Amino acid sequence: MKTLAKENCPLLPGCKSVCVAVLCAVAAGALFAQTKTPAKTWTSPKTAWGDPDLQGIWTSDNSFGVPFERPRAYGNRKSLTDEEFAEREKENKLLASSIEAGVTPKAGYWLQHEGVDYQPYSASWSEFAHQTSRQTSLIVDPEDGRLPALTPQGMMLRMAAIAAARKKPRPESWEDVNMFGRCITRGVLGSMLPVMYGNGTDILQSPGLVVIRYEMIHEARIVPIDPHDHPHPHLPAGARTYMGDPRGHWEGSTLVVETTNFIGGRVGIGPDGAGVKYSEDLRLVERFTRMSDLSIQYEVAVSDPKTFTASWTVAFPITEEPGYQIYEYACHEGNYAMADILSGARAEETKEGVQPAAK
Amino acid sequence: MKVRCISLITGGAWLLFTLPALHAQAYRAPRGADGHADLSGIWQPLNTANWDLADHSPQAGPMWQTGAIGAEPAGQSVVEGGAIPYLPAALEEKKNNFASRRTNDPEAKCYMPGIPRANYMPYPFQIVQSPRGILFVYEYASANRLINMGKPVEPVSDTWMGTSNGHWEGDTLVIDVTGFNGLAWLDRAGDFASDKLHVVERFTRTDRDHLQYEATIEDPSVFSRPWKISMPLYRRVEKDAQLLEFKCVEFAEELLYGEYKKK
Numbered sequence: 132m133k134t135l136a137k138e139n140c141p142l143l144p145g146c147k148s149v150c151v152a153v154l155c156a157v158a159a160g161a162l163f164a165q166t167k168t169p170a171k172t173w174t175s176p177k178t179a180w181g182d183p184d185l186q187g188i189w190t191s192d193n194s195f196g197v198p199f200e201r202p203r204a205y206g207n208r209k210s211l212t213d214e215e216f217a218e219r220e221k222e223n224k225l226l227a228s229s230i231e232a233g234v235t236p237k238a239g240y241w242l243q244h245e246g247v248d249y250q251p252y253s254a255s256w257s258e259f260a261h262q263t264s265r266q267t268s269l270i271v272d273p274e275d276g277r278l279p280a281l282t283p284q285g286m287m288l289r290m291a292a293i294a295a296a297r298k299k300p301r302p303e304s305w306e307d308v309n310m311f312g313r314c315i316t317r318g319v320l321g322s323m324l325p326v327m328y329g330n331g332t333d334i335l336q337s338p339g340l341v342v343i344r345y346e347m348i349h350e351a352r353i354v355p356i357d358p359h360d361h362p363h364p365h366l367p368a369g370a371r372t373y374m375g376d377p378r379g380h381w382e383g384s385t386l387v388v389e390t391t392n393f394i395g396g397r398v399g400i401g402p403d404g405a406g407v408k409y410s411e412d413l414r415l416v417e418r419f420t421r422m423s424d425l426s427i428q429y430e431v432a433v434s435d436p437k438t439f440t441a442s443w444t445v446a447f448p449i450t451e452e453p454g455y456q457i458y459e460y461a462c463h464e465g466n467y468a469m470a471d472i473l474s475g476a477r478a479e480e481t482k483e484g485v486q487p488a489a490k
Numbered sequence: 491m492k493v494r495c496i497s498l499i500t501g502g503a504w505l506l507f508t509l510p511a512l513h514a515q516a517y518r519a520p521r522g523a524d525g526h527a528d529l530s531g532i533w534q535p536l537n538t539a540n541w542d543l544a545d546h547s548p549q550a551g552p553m554w555q556t557g558a559i560g561a562e563p564a565g566q567s568v569v570e571g572g573a574i575p576y577l578p579a580a581l582e583e584k585k586n587n588f589a590s591r592r593t594n595d596p597e598a599k600c601y602m603p604g605i606p607r608a609n610y611m612p613y614p615f616q617i618v619q620s621p622r623g624i625l626f627v628y629e630y631a632s633a634n635r636l637i638n639m640g641k642p643v644e645p646v647s648d649t650w651m652g653t654s655n656g657h658w659e660g661d662t663l664v665i666d667v668t669g670f671n672g673l674a675w676l677d678r679a680g681d682f683a684s685d686k687l688h689v690v691e692r693f694t695r696t697d698r699d700h701l702q703y704e705a706t707i708e709d710p711s712v713f714s715r716p717w718k719i720s721m722p723l724y725r726r727v728e729k730d731a732q733l734l735e736f737k738c739v740e741f742a743e744e745l746l747y748g749e750y751k752k753k
Binding site for chain 2: 178179180186187303304305313314315316333335336337338340342344348349350351353355363364366370372373374456458459461463464469470473474476477480
C-alpha cells in the first residue's frame with residue numbers, strides 16, 4: 132500500500148488523513164477481494180418490495196428446434212456432443228440468415244413442407260434460435276427423455292381418438308379441428324413450448340401476485356403468492372378452466388406455481404396443445420428461476436395419473452432477446468382458416484358426390 | 491361554568507357540522523407499490539351500458555327463443571349531455587348494425603371487445619399495478635391490455651384492444667388509447683367507431699370499493715364532436731374473489747361456421 136504524500140492528495144488541504152484512510156480501505160479491500168473471488172458475482176435482482184424479480188418479456192426461441200421427446204438414438208444422454216452441437220448450430224444459422232434475408236429457409240419446418248404449392252406462413256414471421264441449445268430433448272425426466280407409458284385408460288382414449296379421426300377423411304365441423312386451430316387455447320405447457328412464432332411470455336409482478344401472460348393466445352394467468360405453509364386453497368373441483376387454477380410461492384429465488392382444476396380431455400400436453408390429451412387430474416408444478424439478467428430457467432413437472440403411468444419433467448431456459456416484443460395475437464378474430472378448411476371440405480365432398488353425415 | 495358549557499356545546503356543534511364535510515372532501519386511496527393510488531383488485535360494472543350506452547326501455551332481444559332471459563333490461567344513459575353525436579351517414583350505419591346485431595355484434599362472435607367496451611362488459615376484470623406497467627385482465631374472452639406508464643409509444647399496428655399509454659394526474663389514472671382496428675362495437679345496440687377512434691379514460695378510486703370510470707370518445711369520421719361516458723365500477727368483495735375464464739369461442743362457433751358443418 133502506497134502512502135500518499137500531502138502534495139498529491141486530491142482533496143482539500145488538511146484532508147491528507149482522509150486520503151490515506153480511503154486509500155488504505157481501498158487497498159485492503161482489493162487485497163481482501165483477491166484472496167476471495169476476483170470477479171463480482173451476479174445477484175438475482177429483487178422487486179422494490181423484496182420479491183425475486185422475474186419481470187420482463189421472455190422467449191423460448193433459443194430452444195426452437197430441440198425435440199420435445201428425445202430421439203431414441205440419444206439414449207439417456209441429456210446433452211449433444213460437440214459434433215452434434217455444431218450440426219444444430221449450422222442449421223440454426225441457416226434458418227436465421229434465410230429469415231433475415233427474407234428468403235424461404237431450407238431448414239426445419241420449411242424442409243418438411245417443401246414442394247407444397249402454398250406456403251402458409253411468411254418466413255418474416257418466423258422466430259429462430261439466437262443461441263443454440265445443447266439439450267437433446269425438452270423432456271429431461273424420465274432418464275430417456277421420452278413420455279412415460281400411457282395408463283390403460285389413457286391408451287384407450289388415445290386409440291379411440293385416432294380411430295375416430297381415421298373415419299373422417301375431412302373435418303365435419305370445428306370440433307374436428309384441434310383446440311389451437313379453433314383459437315381456444317394451447318394449454319399451459321403448450322403455451323410455453325417453443326414453436327415457429329409467437330413464443331413470447333410476459334411476466335409482471337405486484338405485491339402478492341405474479342402474472343404470466345402469453346403472446347399466443349393472449350392469455351394471462353394471475354398467480355396469487357402465498358407463504359408456502361399457508362397456501363390459498365384452490366377452486367373447488369367443479370370450477371375448471373383451460374389454463375387451470377394457479378397458486379404460487381417462493382422457494383428462495385425460485386417461483387413455484389402449482390396448477391390444478393384443468394378442464395380435461397380437450398387439450399393435448401405437447402407443443403401448441405397437440406399430442407396426448409390430458410385429463411382433469413392434471414397437476415403442473417412449474418419452477419421459474421432467474422439465472423442471469425437475460426435468462427430464466429423454466430421447469431415443469433407434469434403429473435396426470437389418469438393418463439400417464441409416471442410424472443415427467445420438461446426444462447429449458449427462456450431468455451430476453453434484444454428488440455423482442457409481444458404483439459396482440461387476435462387468433463380467433465383472424466381465424467379465416469377455420470371457414471376455409473370447413474368450406475373447402477364441403478366443396479370437395481360435393482365434387483366427390485359424398486353422402487351427408489349419418490345421424 | 492356557564493360560559494364553558496356554551497363553548498363546549500358550540501364547539502361540539504362545529505365538529506358535527508365540519509367532520510362529515512371533512513370526511514366527504516377527499517378520499518385518499520392507499521398507495522400501491524409504485525407510490526401511486528392503488529387501483530388494484532377485481533372490478534365490475536353494475537349497469538346495462540353493454541346493452542346500450544343511451545337510455546333504453548326494456549325490449550325484446552334478438553332471439554325470442556330465449557324468452558325473458560335474452561331480453562334487454564331497462565337502463566339509464568351513461569352518456570353525458572344527451573345522445574351520441576353521430577354524423578348523419580354514421581347514424582345510418584348504427585341503425586344497420588342494430589338491425590343485424592344478432593349475427594354482427596362482435597360480442598356474439600366472441601371477438602375482443604376493444605376499449606371502452608371491455609370495461610363495462612358484464613364480467614369482472616382485474617387491475618394489476620406492476621413496475622412494467624398497469625395490466626388490465628378481462629375475464630371476457632381472455633382479453634387483456636398492458637398500459638404503458640413510461641414515455642408514450644406509437645401503435646405498431648391496428649389492434650382490437652388498441653395501444654394504451656397511461657400517466658397519473660394526482661390520484662387519477664389517465665389512459666390515452668389509439669391504434670384501434672375499427673372492428674369493435676361500443677355496445678350491443680350497434681354503437682360503433684372507426685379506426686380513427688381515440689379514447690381518453692380516467693380511473694379514480696372514490697372509496698374503498700368503488701372506481702369512477704370516465705371515457706372521452708373522439709372519432710371525426712363517425713361523430714360530430716367528442717363525447718363522454720361515465721359510470722362507477724364496483725369491487726368484487728367476496729373473500730376469495732378471483733377471475734375465472736369466459737373462453738366463449740366454443741359458444742360462437744355454430745354462429746360463425748354453422749353453414750360449413752357437414753349436413
